[in-house]
Amino acid sequence: xxxxxxxxxxxxxxxxxxxxxxxxxxxxxxxxxxxxxxxxxxxxxxxxxxxxxxxxxxxxxxxxxxxxxxxxxxxxxxxxxxxxxxxxxxxxxxxxxxxxxxxxxxxxxxxxxxxxxxxxxxxxxxxxxxxxxxxxxxxxxxxxxxxxxxxxxxxxxxxxxxxxxxxxxxxxxxxxxxxxxxxxxxxxxxxxxxxxxxxxxxxxxxxxxxxxxxxxxxxxxxxxxxxxxxxxxxxxxxxxxxxxxxxxxxxxxxxxxxxxxxxxxxxxxxxxxxxxxxxxxxxxxxxxxxxxxxxxxxxxxxxxxxxxxxxxxxxxxxxxxxxxxxxxxxxxxxxxxxxxxxxxxxxxxxxxxxxxxxxxxxxxxxxxxxxxxxxxxxxxxxxxxxxxxxxxxxxxxxxxxxxxxxxxxxxxxxxxxxxxxxxxxxxxxxxxxxxxxxxxxxxxxxxxxxxxxxxxxxxxxxxxxxxxxxxxxxxxxxxxxxxxxxxxxxxxxxxxxxxxxxxxxxxxxxxxxxxxxxxxxxxxxxxxxxxxxxxxxxxxxxxxxxxxxxxxxxxxxxxxxxxxxxxxxxxxxxxxxxxxxxxxxxxxxxxxxxxxxxxx
Amino acid sequence: xxxxxxxxxxxxxxxxxxxxxxxxxxxxxxxxxxxxxxxxxxxxxxxxxxxxxxxxxxxxxxxxxxxxxxxxxxxxxxxxxxxxxxxxxxxxxxxxxxxxxxxxxxxxxxxxxxxxxxxxxxxxxxxxxxxxxxxxxxxxxxxxxxxxxxxxxxxxxxxxxxxxxxxxxxxxxxxxxxxxxxxxxxxxxxxxxxxxxxxxxxxx
Numbered sequence: 001x002x003x004x005x006x007x008x009x010x011x012x013x014x015x016x017x018x019x020x021x022x023x024x025x026x027x028x029x030x031x032x033x034x035x036x037x038x039x040x041x042x043x044x045x046x047x048x049x050x051x052x053x054x055x056x057x058x059x060x061x062x063x064x065x066x067x068x069x070x071x072x073x074x075x076x077x078x079x080x081x082x083x084x085x086x087x088x089x090x091x092x093x094x095x096x097x098x099x100x101x102x103x104x105x106x107x108x109x110x111x112x113x114x115x116x117x118x119x120x121x122x123x124x125x126x127x128x129x130x131x132x133x134x135x136x137x138x139x140x141x142x143x144x145x146x147x148x149x150x151x152x153x154x155x156x157x158x159x160x161x162x163x164x165x166x167x168x169x170x171x172x173x174x175x176x177x178x179x180x181x182x183x184x185x186x187x188x189x190x191x192x193x194x195x196x197x198x199x200x201x202x203x204x205x206x207x208x209x210x211x212x213x214x215x216x217x218x219x220x221x222x223x224x225x226x227x228x229x230x231x232x233x234x235x236x237x238x239x240x241x242x243x244x245x246x247x248x249x250x251x252x253x254x255x256x257x258x259x260x261x262x263x264x265x266x267x268x269x270x271x272x273x274x275x276x277x278x279x280x281x282x283x284x285x286x287x288x289x290x291x292x293x294x295x296x297x298x299x300x301x302x303x304x305x306x307x308x309x310x311x312x313x314x315x316x317x318x319x320x321x322x323x324x325x326x327x328x329x330x331x332x333x334x335x336x337x338x339x340x341x342x343x344x345x346x347x348x349x350x351x352x353x354x355x356x357x358x359x360x361x362x363x364x365x366x367x368x369x370x371x372x373x374x375x376x377x378x379x380x381x382x383x384x385x386x387x388x389x390x391x392x393x394x395x396x397x398x399x400x401x402x403x404x405x406x407x408x409x410x411x412x413x414x415x416x417x418x419x420x421x422x423x424x425x426x427x428x429x430x431x432x433x434x435x436x437x438x439x440x441x442x443x444x445x446x447x448x449x450x451x452x453x454x455x456x457x458x459x460x461x462x463x464x465x466x467x468x469x470x471x472x473x474x475x476x477x478x479x480x481x482x483x484x485x486x487x488x489x490x491x492x493x494x495x496x497x498x499x500x501x502x503x504x505x506x507x508x509x510x511x512x513x514x515x516x517x518x519x520x521x522x523x524x525x526x527x528x529x530x531x532x533x534x535x536x537x538x539x540x541x542x543x544x545x546x547x548x549x550x551x552x553x554x555x556x557x558x559x560x561x562x563x564x565x566x567x568x569x570x571x572x573x574x575x576x577x578x579x580x581x582x583x584x585x586x587x588x589x590x591x592x593x594x595x596x597x598x599x600x
Numbered sequence: 601x602x603x604x605x606x607x608x609x610x611x612x613x614x615x616x617x618x619x620x621x622x623x624x625x626x627x628x629x630x631x632x633x634x635x636x637x638x639x640x641x642x643x644x645x646x647x648x649x650x651x652x653x654x655x656x657x658x659x660x661x662x663x664x665x666x667x668x669x670x671x672x673x674x675x676x677x678x679x680x681x682x683x684x685x686x687x688x689x690x691x692x693x694x695x696x697x698x699x700x701x702x703x704x705x706x707x708x709x710x711x712x713x714x715x716x717x718x719x720x721x722x723x724x725x726x727x728x729x730x731x732x733x734x735x736x737x738x739x740x741x742x743x744x745x746x747x748x749x750x751x752x753x754x755x756x757x758x759x760x761x762x763x764x765x766x767x768x769x770x771x772x773x774x775x776x777x778x779x780x781x782x783x784x785x786x787x788x789x790x791x792x793x794x795x796x797x798x799x800x801x802x803x804x
Contacts, residue, residue, distance in 0.1 A: 057644075058771065058773075059771040061645060066771075069635075069697045081638050087637075109637075185792030185793075191793075247788075248786070249786055249787065375793060414779075414783070415783070417775060418771060421766060421767065422767070422770055423766055426744065430743055431744070433738060435674050437671065442778070442780075445779045
């Protein structure tokens with residue numbers, strides 16, 4: 001029964017979940033494990049990481065040595081199916097191609113969506129991150145605080161498996177005992193970076209990623225996650241036992257056939273399906289939420305991509321979890337006489353306050369790391385250590401010139417040689433070729449380090465999306481048009497990143513590669529390119545200025561919820577996925593409670 | 601680089617342009633399709649399988665000579681052409697994607713320049729020049745920052761060709777071995793670097 005064709009769907013469900021990624025997976029998991037009958041609609045094709053993941057394939061097996069192309073921008077072996085920066089037949093519109101005004105949108109069309117290829121970095125927002133306006137007067141406060149979300153961070157960490165450590169640093173929360181798996185051993189380059197950064201007062205601590213560094217606690221965690229629900233505990237315990245620990249090889253971005261990292265189809269969906277409460281229809285492109293005469297939703301309309309036919313599915317509750325921008329698009333395309341600006345948009349805030357993460361990077365070459373003996377440095381695929389934002393007090397005192405922080409993702413090591421190995425080394429070799437070049441490549445292999453800043457963007461009026469009046473996709477569905485702009489806060493932050501990275505590279509006795517970009521407008525990566533786009537249907541405490549309440553429930557339609565990144569009222573430097581899952585679990589608990597009270 | 605500039609730097613080298621023919625022939629037929637957004641990931645794909653290879657015999661000969669000048673055999677590993685790097689270069693410059701099509705122009709014009717330059721210097725094509733003469737030309741274009749103004753475009757070609765050769769070479773099993781890469785194997789535990797190494801680096 002689990003995977004069903006449209007014609008095999010039941011006539012009605014308790015809940016329809018639109019999307020199968022982090023938000024959809026978590027929403028469906030929580031609802032199904034507690035007995036709700038759920039239909040999940042995924043726009044992309046079915047996908048099985050167990051059978052489809054290229055685990056140990058090397059670049060010489062792939063076209064173009066696995067280097068990226070417009071068909072597979074992150075490389076041939078990247079897990080993304082049916083998408084990338086462009087989805088065939090499904091365009092979007094940019095209001096500007098100019099640097100600083102451009103927005104790029106990464107999409108996937110597959111079961112599990114972008115959770116199949118994501119970086120697995122799983123950081124909690126801290127207390128400041130939910131109340132940014134109270135702290136510095138900019139942006140918006142969330143209608144909830146860290147204490148409201150903390151129990152759900154605990155649950156998600158226990159369920160999906162996240163490695164990390166508790167360091168007690170400012171606004172970088174600890175997890176309760178037993179929540180985190182042990183972090184992987186740092187590499188030589190990690191330890192050198194940490195040592196030299198520390199001399200500059202910059203702390204490097206174990207990273208947090210959704211990778212199983214040891215098997216999950218299948219004996220203890222199910223009871224912590226589902227107290228009083230023996231069926232759910234049994235299903236989860238059985239499934240946790242089937243997830244293997246990391247085998248310390250092959251990049252996570254390809255997906256993981258042994259289920260050692262988090263992706264929705266290997267973690268959320270198997271137990272949800274095992275509950276018997278979940279039906280999944282893939283190739284189901286939802287374009288509209290439908291309303292009954294009572295002003296409540298009664299389901300959704302979707303295009304069956306196989307037959308091309310339009311169909312309706314019915315439920316008491318609809319949960320949009322299609323990704324921030326797709327959910328916004330569905331709301332716009334669901335306009336009615338009652339909601340002429342789009343469904344749930346009486347505030348006029350649908351599509352507004354899109355945010356991405358501020359990104360800027362710098363590489364360095366480190367003589368101390370040259371000519372090291374052979375080492376296996378595949379490890380857990382990076383992020384053994386990272387630098388959390390460390391200048392909260394200077395920033396609050398107004399010493400930095402920008403209001404929000406960033407963390408630093410860094411790495412190095414003797415990773416598997418790829419298409420770029422030996423490339424662009426003239427600045428080190430003076431253009432050697434022949435035997436000398438081979439010696440140079442050996443010497444420099446493994447001596448490079450990278451630093452990527454990931455910073456908070458403050459929501460602004462320039463960055464939003466709307467429906468393009470002319471362009472439609474191949475299904476006839478109107479598409480989004482994006483507008484983008486940065487404030488001086490983000491630009492100064494990006495310049496600060498560059499200066500910091502150059503300082504660390506210098507402290508390592510290394511050389512920076514390329515220009516250290518001190519012009520923030522040039523240092524900053526394009527909007528959307530970090531693929532942390534959130535906002536567009538922000539939550540708040542006032543129906544006039546927000547789209548949902550603190551339960552991810554739309555103010556305008558009582559039984560319509562949005563559990564993806566669209567509801568984010570700010571976009572902390574912490575990567576959004578863990579927070580998406582925590583909020584989705586919390587919203588699903590709320591839906592269950594209200595269904596039990598017969599309010600939904 | 602636009603086409604006008606390309607023609608200019610190639611023509612500047614010589615009037616004798618035997619290798620331009622391949623580029624012109626290719627321009628007549630539409631490039632093949634790419635592999636799409638849902639290709640088979642687990643298969644061992646061979647060069648020429650997803651789109652036809654397009655270099656002619658003369659171009660492939662030059663490609664091999666140049667690859668082996670850049671990565672010759674030494675005591676640790678074979679030369680580039682022995683590891684199939686010419687097939688890879690051919691696959692690369694025959695690919696239908698924009699970046700590869702730009703490289704095709706750069707590489708084929710570069711081949712033409714190499715031959716023309718060889719003829720200008722010694723009256724022989726590059727392949728007939730002998731290693732000393734070949735290296736003499738390469739020495740003048742191996743570093744774009746030092747190359748004479750009239751050879752700057754040729755130096756850009758050489759830099760890209762060196763990158764392509766290395767990309768083809770170091771991704772083979774023998775190339776990985778050359779770099780002592782010992783990963784991509786399943787481990788039951790990951791212990792990290794040996795303490796003695798960390799001690800030697802002052803990291804303990």
